[in-house]
Amino acid sequence: MKRLQEFTKDELQAFVAENKKRYDDIKAQGLSIDMSRGKPSPVQLDMAFEDFKKAFEITDYQSKTGFDCRNYGLLDGVQEAKELFAELLGVETKNIIMGGNASLELMFSFISQCWSHGIGGCKPWSQQEDVKFIAVVPGYDRHFGIAEYFGIKMVNVPISETGPDMDKVEELVKDPSVKGMFCVPKYSNPDGFTYSEETVERLAKMKPAAPDFRVIWDNAYIIHEVYEEGDELANIFDYAKKYGTEDNFVEFCSTSKVTFPGAGISALAASDNNIKEILKRLTIQIISYDKMNQLRHAKMYPTVDALKAVMKKHAAIMRPKFDAVLDMLEKELGGLGIASWHKPGGGYFVSLNVDTGSAKYAGQLCKEAGLTLTGVGATFPYKNDPEDKNIRIAPSYPSVEELEKAAELLCVAVKLAAAEALS
Amino acid sequence: MKRLQEFTKDELQAFVAENKKRYDDIKAQGLSIDMSRGKPSPVQLDMAFEDFKKAFEITDYQSKTGFDCRNYGLLDGVQEAKELFAELLGVETKNIIMGGNASLELMFSFISQCWSHGIGGCKPWSQQEDVKFIAVVPGYDRHFGIAEYFGIKMVNVPISETGPDMDKVEELVKDPSVKGMFCVPKYSNPDGFTYSEETVERLAKMKPAAPDFRVIWDNAYIIHEVYEEGDELANIFDYAKKYGTEDNFVEFCSTSKVTFPGAGISALAASDNNIKEILKRLTIQIISYDKMNQLRHAKMYPTVDALKAVMKKHAAIMRPKFDAVLDMLEKELGGLGIASWHKPGGGYFVSLNVDTGSAKYAGQLCKEAGLTLTGVGATFPYKNDPEDKNIRIAPSYPSVEELEKAAELLCVAVKLAAAEALS
Numbered sequence: 001m002k003r004l005q006e007f008t009k010d011e012l013q014a015f016v017a018e019n020k021k022r023y024d025d026i027k028a029q030g031l032s033i034d035m036s037r038g039k040p041s042p043v044q045l046d047m048a049f050e051d052f053k054k055a056f057e058i059t060d061y062q063s064k065t066g067f068d069c070r071n072y073g074l075l076d077g078v079q080e081a082k083e084l085f086a087e088l089l090g091v092e093t094k095n096i097i098m099g100g101n102a103s104l105e106l107m108f109s110f111i112s113q114c115w116s117h118g119i120g121g122c123k124p125w126s127q128q129e130d131v132k133f134i135a136v137v138p139g140y141d142r143h144f145g146i147a148e149y150f151g152i153k154m155v156n157v158p159i160s161e162t163g164p165d166m167d168k169v170e171e172l173v174k175d176p177s178v179k180g181m182f183c184v185p186k187y188s189n190p191d192g193f194t195y196s197e198e199t200v201e202r203l204a205k206m207k208p209a210a211p212d213f214r215v216i217w218d219n220a221y222i223i224h225e226v227y228e229e230g231d232e233l234a235n236i237f238d239y240a241k242k243y244g245t246e247d248n249f250v251e252f253c254s255t256s257k258v259t260f261p262g263a264g265i266s267a268l269a270a271s272d273n274n275i276k277e278i279l280k281r282l283t284i285q286i287i288s289y290d291k292m293n294q295l296r297h298a299k300m301y302p303t304v305d306a307l308k309a310v311m312k313k314h315a316a317i318m319r320p321k322f323d324a325v326l327d328m329l330e331k332e333l334g335g336l337g338i339a340s341w342h343k344p345g346g347g348y349f350v351s352l353n354v355d356t357g358s359a360k361y362a363g364q365l366c367k368e369a370g371l372t373l374t375g376v377g378a379t380f381p382y383k384n385d386p387e388d389k390n391i392r393i394a395p396s397y398p399s400v401e402e403l404e405k406a407a408e409l410l411c412v413a414v415k416l417a418a419a420e421a422l423s
Numbered sequence: 424m425k426r427l428q429e430f431t432k433d434e435l436q437a438f439v440a441e442n443k444k445r446y447d448d449i450k451a452q453g454l455s456i457d458m459s460r461g462k463p464s465p466v467q468l469d470m471a472f473e474d475f476k477k478a479f480e481i482t483d484y485q486s487k488t489g490f491d492c493r494n495y496g497l498l499d500g501v502q503e504a505k506e507l508f509a510e511l512l513g514v515e516t517k518n519i520i521m522g523g524n525a526s527l528e529l530m531f532s533f534i535s536q537c538w539s540h541g542i543g544g545c546k547p548w549s550q551q552e553d554v555k556f557i558a559v560v561p562g563y564d565r566h567f568g569i570a571e572y573f574g575i576k577m578v579n580v581p582i583s584e585t586g587p588d589m590d591k592v593e594e595l596v597k598d599p600s601v602k603g604m605f606c607v608p609k610y611s612n613p614d615g616f617t618y619s620e621e622t623v624e625r626l627a628k629m630k631p632a633a634p635d636f637r638v639i640w641d642n643a644y645i646i647h648e649v650y651e652e653g654d655e656l657a658n659i660f661d662y663a664k665k666y667g668t669e670d671n672f673v674e675f676c677s678t679s680k681v682t683f684p685g686a687g688i689s690a691l692a693a694s695d696n697n698i699k700e701i702l703k704r705l706t707i708q709i710i711s712y713d714k715m716n717q718l719r720h721a722k723m724y725p726t727v728d729a730l731k732a733v734m735k736k737h738a739a740i741m742r743p744k745f746d747a748v749l750d751m752l753e754k755e756l757g758g759l760g761i762a763s764w765h766k767p768g769g770g771y772f773v774s775l776n777v778d779t780g781s782a783k784y785a786g787q788l789c790k791e792a793g794l795t796l797t798g799v800g801a802t803f804p805y806k807n808d809p810e811d812k813n814i815r816i817a818p819s820y821p822s823v824e825e826l827e828k829a830a831e832l833l834c835v836a837v838k839l840a841a842a843e844a845l846s
Contacts, residue, residue, distance in 0.1 A: 039494055039495050040494065042491065042494075045491065045494060046491040046521035048493075049484070049493065061472070068465065068468065069686075070468040070471075070472065070683045070684075070685075070686060071462055071463065071465075071468060071683070071684055071685070072460060072462050072684040072685055074686075100524065100712075100713070101523065101524050101712060101713040102709045102710060102711075102712075104708070104709055104710060105708055105709045107709075108707065108708040108709070109532075111599045112535055112539065115539055116535065116538055116539055116549065116573065119574075124549075126539065126547075126549055142710075143706075145706075145707045146707055148705070149540075149707045150539065183641060195794070236689060239596075260493045260494070260715060261493075261710070262493075262494070262495055262496075262710060262712070262713060262714055262715075263492075263493060263496055263713045263714060263715035263716065281572070283568075284531065284565075284568045284569055284572045285527070285528055285531040285532075286527055286528045286531070287525060287527045287684070287685060288525075288685045289523075289525075290523070290524040290685060290686045290713065290716070291685055291686065292683060292685075293686065293713070293716070372710040376434060
């Protein structure tokens, strides 16, 4: 296929006319599709709910340690749940703290602690001159939101198929005001890249100038394969141990997309030192998170194999949705030279990069025709995509039929926006 | 009865000998009773669990607004739950935010917000010269813990049957560095005092020098009557509206002692301004708290009457326990002039004041004989009871039989400690 850049003026005019007509036709259908967030679909929730109801049939709430999980206590969580997450994350049980219904809240509170009290024996970040974070871009808007809330300055580092640009990262951490970075190391949000073993090792090997440098290792999609040939992510703590840098990493994950968003359980994994510092704060913040929900989850899915088995069912629901989007992108945009994307092995998103820098306009065209995307720009700090390229596609919630329409609309909008940018 | 202070030397010697013998006898029984925290008893949890299981039998998780509570969204909570707490707290539904499993966490996060970002358009507390809180004493150790964690200096104001010493409070709030106070206005922890209507009005009428002065109105025992003739607490927001001071108060409560400690739901009530500021933070901190648990609770107990009905069942379990303690105090210590206490209408505690200032020693004697009390001193900021008087008794968890033994031991220990202090 000819690249759009090589179209003659007449060809471009015909291309615009054709796509304008398609756009108007789709718009006339009065669509109302929301692809703004990575929300599981009702079918997935029904599935989890069936398992959940079975877990409710348990007649008592005693942990295997004999603890009555209906009462106060167990700040770091129920033993069964701790063991499950230790197995999942490949760390020792003592290095796990169970959280509430949201790993985001665990991250927020950790950053808040660094901000108000400092970490690793250093001054609170709020009392340090200049506090910066590396923002791997495009990335997760809610990570950037936390940094922005605390006034942490973000420095963009681009991601590619192997993970963040490590040359840039290694250079940046020489600056003692660079205090950390947010990573979604497996099926990165939004691109679906999984950090290569080399990237994981280079991250673990780093000796940042700041002793209070912390990587927020948000393993949100740890078992969220969509395709059979899913990606392998190296265990960050194995490498960190090798290089004596365990304190640099705090790992987070949850069952938000295994059981229920907002009604699942979350956990963090950290070094002995970080666990100690986090517990010191938690002992003031809360008496314990919801242990009944922790126990229920551990009874629903008592092993990592059980978790993986249910994720296979999720994958079967997600696969045709990802296919619908990816097929449409290929069919409509393949070879045109105006957009690029990656076929992710899992996760919750497909990321479309509009090479002509007209993502915002494409997003606006979609919106006017009834399709809500994640706010274009939101995948960058301060909602500012400097090249106006990135569009995050969240295929999980709509039906396949809706997705086909939505993806077609998106492609037509991207074509129109690209043509305008080129003319 | 003769006051211990009036005993002759011989009488005192006989008194000590008698009680030393009783103490040794009890110690020989090898008790192991924990009265350190206000934990509901297994019987109460079984009761709640029966209702809980019924709520699980609901077949869907749709809120009456049509929202699927199993998915993301609803930052401020499920409509049914918001309405329930609005009714309970006597405020409008728009002034309610539902929280997670712990009102303590809501308070911590609110103080943390004031600390890092400020409130009411003022500079963050962390950037202000001197930040003080009024500590109503004796009080709840976890409140003091939050203030201490953030380095907020606490100034003690004593409580009596009508609430905090309002002359002192009104004087203190003239100081712009006094930023707030913690109140447990009904069945105060530990004394069980309920603020009088006059106290509530005087608090509402105050115009503190600090525009960012905030009262943490922890209505933890709002429906936690133990005796039929429970106390009435005036609605703080009714008075605050009258005086235009709604922004000065943020109210908190939970079902921790209605359903399950750590697996219930919590809520806050606040003015439009405060709600707006809190939501601005929450939108960064979390996507939503556990809405399935909120909906479940609203289905278990859909009205305040339903909540009050279950609290009557709790009261029936609690009453003989409170009686056991209060009867023993009267029998053993009444008229001796060495200790005083209040018979609370509800709540979770009985507070014993050892007038001879030997609470710590009495607590130690108890501990050595197998009875763990709340750390003596913990009811004061910095764990420092300047007069060494206060002992918090938490009768909820042990059985009546255990309580009788525990209360007897406590009384004997107080007598021995008092006698030593006097001789």
